[in-house]
Amino acid sequence: MSPPPEPLVKCTRCTFRGPQSAFPQLPSLQYTRHCHKCREKNLKSRGAAKEKEPSASLRGKDNSGGILPKLSRETLLALIREHGSNKAFETECYLDLAEINLRPEIACSPKAVADELARQVWEATGYRFVYKQKRPSRTNPSIVRFEYHCAQLEGEKTKNQLIADPKKRRARVTMDYFACNGWLNVIINELDLSTGTFRLSHHLAHTHYTNISISDDIKSLVKQMKTSTPTKIWEEVVKLDPTTELTERQIYRFWSDINQGAWRKCDDQVASALALLQEYEDMTVEIIELKQETGLSSIAFCFCEIINDFGKDTEEIAMDSTWKTNAAGYELYAIVAEANGTALPLAFVFTTSTGDNAAEGAKDRMLQQVLGAVSRKCPNIQFVHTDKDISEINAAKTALPGTKHQLCMWHGPRYVKERLAEDKRPAHYDPRKAHMVFDFIDPTWAPGIDRIQEDASQHEQNNSEQEEDSNNVNGPDGIQTKTLLPPIFVLTQGDIRHPIYPNPPKARKTDLGVFCPPEHRDVTLDLYKMHGRLHPEIPVYEPDDPDSEEPNPFLSADAIYNSAVYDMYFHCFDLDLSQLWAYMWNRWYSPAQWKLWARASEPAIPRINTTMIVESLWKHVKHRDLAEFNRPRLDLVTHVIILNLLPRIKRNLDSIRKMRRAGRGPTLVGWQKDFRATWVDLSKSDDHRLTEKQLRWLRKPKNTKNRDERLTQLDQESKRTHGTYFTYVDKWVCSCSAFLMSRFLLCKHLVREVNQTLSNSPLRDLALFANLRRNHFPPYYVIPGIHDIEENEPEPEHDVEIMVLHRGHSRSQSTSSSRMQTPEPDDDEDNDRAPSPGPVTGPGLDDLESIDPSGDDDRDEDNNIRAFASDDEGTAGDRVYISEAQRENLKRSFEALMETISRPSGIAPQLAEALRPALQMVEDAGGHIQAHKRKRKSQRTYKDSNKYTMFTE
Numbered sequence: 001m002s003p004p005p006e007p008l009v010k011c012t013r014c015t016f017r018g019p020q021s022a023f024p025q026l027p028s029l030q031y032t033r034h035c036h037k038c039r040e041k042n043l044k045s046r047g048a049a050k051e052k053e054p055s056a057s058l059r060g061k062d063n064s065g066g067i068l069p070k071l072s073r074e075t076l077l078a079l080i081r082e083h084g085s086n087k088a089f090e091t092e093c094y095l096d097l098a099e100i101n102l103r104p105e106i107a108c109s110p111k112a113v114a115d116e117l118a119r120q121v122w123e124a125t126g127y128r129f130v131y132k133q134k135r136p137s138r139t140n141p142s143i144v145r146f147e148y149h150c151a152q153l154e155g156e157k158t159k160n161q162l163i164a165d166p167k168k169r170r171a172r173v174t175m176d177y178f179a180c181n182g183w184l185n186v187i188i189n190e191l192d193l194s195t196g197t198f199r200l201s202h203h204l205a206h207t208h209y210t211n212i213s214i215s216d217d218i219k220s221l222v223k224q225m226k227t228s229t230p231t232k233i234w235e236e237v238v239k240l241d242p243t244t245e246l247t248e249r250q251i252y253r254f255w256s257d258i259n260q261g262a263w264r265k266c267d268d269q270v271a272s273a274l275a276l277l278q279e280y281e282d283m284t285v286e287i288i289e290l291k292q293e294t295g296l297s298s299i300a301f302c303f304c305e306i307i308n309d310f311g312k313d314t315e316e317i318a319m320d321s322t323w324k325t326n327a328a329g330y331e332l333y334a335i336v337a338e339a340n341g342t343a344l345p346l347a348f349v350f351t352t353s354t355g356d357n358a359a360e361g362a363k364d365r366m367l368q369q370v371l372g373a374v375s376r377k378c379p380n381i382q383f384v385h386t387d388k389d390i391s392e393i394n395a396a397k398t399a400l401p402g403t404k405h406q407l408c409m410w411h412g413p414r415y416v417k418e419r420l421a422e423d424k425r426p427a428h429y430d431p432r433k434a435h436m437v438f439d440f441i442d443p444t445w446a447p448g449i450d451r452i453q454e455d456a457s458q459h460e461q462n463n464s465e466q467e468e469d470s471n472n473v474n475g476p477d478g479i480q481t482k483t484l485l486p487p488i489f490v491l492t493q494g495d496i497r498h499p500i501y502p503n504p505p506k507a508r509k510t511d512l513g514v515f516c517p518p519e520h521r522d523v524t525l526d527l528y529k530m531h532g533r534l535h536p537e538i539p540v541y542e543p544d545d546p547d548s549e550e551p552n553p554f555l556s557a558d559a560i561y562n563s564a565v566y567d568m569y570f571h572c573f574d575l576d577l578s579q580l581w582a583y584m585w586n587r588w589y590s591p592a593q594w595k596l597w598a599r600a601s602e603p604a605i606p607r608i609n610t611t612m613i614v615e616s617l618w619k620h621v622k623h624r625d626l627a628e629f630n631r632p633r634l635d636l637v638t639h640v641i642i643l644n645l646l647p648r649i650k651r652n653l654d655s656i657r658k659m660r661r662a663g664r665g666p667t668l669v670g671w672q673k674d675f676r677a678t679w680v681d682l683s684k685s686d687d688h689r690l691t692e693k694q695l696r697w698l699r700k701p702k703n704t705k706n707r708d709e710r711l712t713q714l715d716q717e718s719k720r721t722h723g724t725y726f727t728y729v730d731k732w733v734c735s736c737s738a739f740l741m742s743r744f745l746l747c748k749h750l751v752r753e754v755n756q757t758l759s760n761s762p763l764r765d766l767a768l769f770a771n772l773r774r775n776h777f778p779p780y781y782v783i784p785g786i787h788d789i790e791e792n793e794p795e796p797e798h799d800v801e802i803m804v805l806h807r808g809h810s811r812s813q814s815t816s817s818s819r820m821q822t823p824e825p826d827d828d829e830d831n832d833r834a835p836s837p838g839p840v841t842g843p844g845l846d847d848l849e850s851i852d853p854s855g856d857d858d859r860d861e862d863n864n865i866r867a868f869a870s871d872d873e874g875t876a877g878d879r880v881y882i883s884e885a886q887r888e889n890l891k892r893s894f895e896a897l898m899e900t901i902s903r904p905s906g907i908a909p910q911l912a913e914a915l916r917p918a919l920q921m922v923e924d925a926g927g928h929i930q931a932h933k934r935k936r937k938s939q940r941t942y943k944d945s946n947k948y949t950m951f952t953e
Helices: 036-046 074-081 109-127 216-224 232-240 248-261 269-280 304-313 362-377 391-401 411-420 431-437 458-462 518-533 557-574 577-589 589-596 612-627 634-656 669-680 684-697 707-719 737-741 746-755 768-772 845-849 884-902 909-933
Strands: 008-009 017-019 088-098 130-134 141-151 183-189 192-202 285-288 296-303 318-324 331-339 342-353 382-388 404-407 490-495 496-498 800-805 814-821
Touching: 036 577, 074 088, 109 141, 109 183, 109 192, 130 431, 183 342, 216 232, 216 248, 232 248, 269 296, 269 634, 285 746, 296 362, 304 331, 304 342, 304 458, 304 634, 304 814, 304 884, 318 391, 318 612, 331 612, 331 634, 342 362, 342 634, 362 391, 382 391, 382 496, 391 404, 404 589, 404 768, 411 518, 411 577, 518 557, 518 577, 518 737, 557 577, 557 634, 577 589, 577 669, 589 684, 612 634, 669 746, 669 768, 737 746, 884 909
Parallel strands: 318 382, 382 404
Antiparallel strands: 008 017, 088 192, 130 141, 141 183, 183 192, 285 296, 296 342, 318 331, 331 342, 490 496, 800 814
8 A cells, every 4th residue: 555645735935836845954854835946036035145165164044955064063162262252153064962962961861962062152152152942843843942042142131030028129230231143053853862953143242251150169169168257268269260250249148058057947037046046955055935025026045054154153244235236137135244354245135126016114024034044043243234225224123133233334424425415405303302312402493494204214214203293292191292392493594593483484495505515514524434433442532521630531332422412513503504413413313323323332343344345245246256247147146156156255264264274374364464554554653654645645647636635734744743642552442533533443652552562573473463353342452462362371291102104014014102202391401402302112013913812902892903002191291182262163063063964854865975974973982982971880991992982081
């Protein structure tokens, strides 16, 4: 049976009809819709018919239907490199794909082969071709065409997906695009990957494509250095390729994608941070359980090792917060312990307001819970340092009622200085209440206009004394009345004061004078600073009773408070600055406010004056740990605090405990270096110090700010007569103003007297400053040679036991006990001469081997030979004494261990495994000692004892 006839196809341009095979065939293996005659006419009309070259080359389109040349990959790429790098070009040929398909890194798929061809063309021409689409043949589904376009082709710009969050959208300048008509078509038969048709056109030579993607080599480098910071990795990338087109931001993003599995537990930042803390709980951190309130989100945790080790030694803590540490907008609080003048962070709090519906005082209650948890670990806190944040103050007063709140002595003067420069009315001031506390205060002298309640600060509103209405005061029986004292309003006009009753006249703010004229601000600020530093233990220049034979230069706390209010009040009264006095009383000098910032309200003086130890912590966290990250997530900040900050804190604690650099001289911490520099400076003569100051300012450019004023002050200082002060070296106090305002409680009178007494030895003795510690009570420093120091009595000379190691034997055989006699020095002998050691004696190897193993020898239960013991083992000279510091440290360590294993929630399996050897050792030693003490009869020989009870009395 013959095959069916092939259907006839009509030419679309003429009347020719014929089978499909009679029509021209394209390089894509498809047949055209017009016949050969029409095709030739079309080519002639366009002027495209040219004489065909015998060899393959880069040429114009060949639509003649002739046979295309078949080239190898190397030949094709060589032609492209030679002609197509910086010129317009077009080529079409059959390509041998066998060698491409055989490459191991290329999968056996048409798409992978086409992608590899596009990549090689990119390397050869400098133009990158981007995959666009795949088109199957209409006549043969197994024949597919992969289309690529030039990455810089105009009209084919990739449209980036718009980010839903408008805040995260970023505008950027795009690269240049050209009408280059750059196209790459690869036609492959999926059933036969040996050959294919290659068609490439690029009609405009333009700027080559700049690759800004991360190469595989750089990705491998980043993965190898993933534990390093992105900055370090970027430095290494630049070293490898100084001309790289990558940016540091790209390296950071790729590094973040690799490492974020360590901290990113889920997409929600808060939930992820909590999950991260739970992973480290019990081993590193302890999550502080907080009662979450509506409108407030908070996370709190503390460092277990730090707070358990140093908690009972913590006497001062500082609290402060910082912003802009994380992308979630959480405020970060830190509670820091003072340890020899350095900061030991104990706890951190992330908190933020989630809406306007937060209950009043929610933040205060949250901080109270955190401080309460810290106080349970730190029961000996005496001072709490904060700035004038009402939430911190209220939380400290409630959670730590027995401690002294101390306002930062840097923030306080800063607040006052800024307020004095603001010409703003003070909050409501009632002079009658102030008169009830101090009778020298005029009850009729008050500002004519104040802000009353509309501008009253939250801090003043929380003060119970300020909350009372000005018309309501307590009567004799404690019942509030409106008629006991009439309201008084005073309008000041120059030097004239007009009390108005019962209603004030209509007045404007301009009727009042300036809040505080510029010429009086410095004096007011100096008074405030001096009042805050006065203390009952620090003498004043003028004694209480100058006529007495033995004047008392010390003032009581009440006397200091009375004197401070008197000075500030009459300073304002004499200058007729009623608004200034109203502000100073409301904010600083009322009884409720005085105890928050004045040192005189507490018998002890704190070691730190400011919250700068917390500010220093923020400096390290922001500029050292978080500087590598751009708006880091909350979980990343938590991760950095635990892994970067905590190891440094542990090292600092080890240094404070003197557990590092054993046998080396102690190093001076920051405040000790500053203390020594101040000591050396104060040791110089007054003329020497004055000359150095003048030279320092004279060397500065003449346009330096305040240069002339400072030189004038120094000139006046040289003419100032020196006064006489009360100086008590035994208490380490002085009545001079330099001591009062000193950061270290130091002045030249004390320094020079100590130098004179000790023959200037402090100037040469670094160990003196390394061992200095600030005390809360006099003497504030203990100087050897000036103050009595309890020293341990020297132990008498006694026999020293030496272990003799014999050569050629094992350790168990060659170790024996011997004695070296150290003679006590005779009083008549020269003690500088070193005593000669006595003969070394003791049992040798033969002595050890001659011991009868069957008798009552010195062997323990494991048949190990015990150390040699003589009949005089119980003499006082041979006793070993555990120092008090070591006993205290052992006690704290044991308490921390018991507290850890006694948790109701249990402990982690890893922690239990780590503690098991230590617990077993304590149980063995303690159990044997207890059993030994319970014996009813004395032991017969050492055979009844073991290594724990042999020498127990």
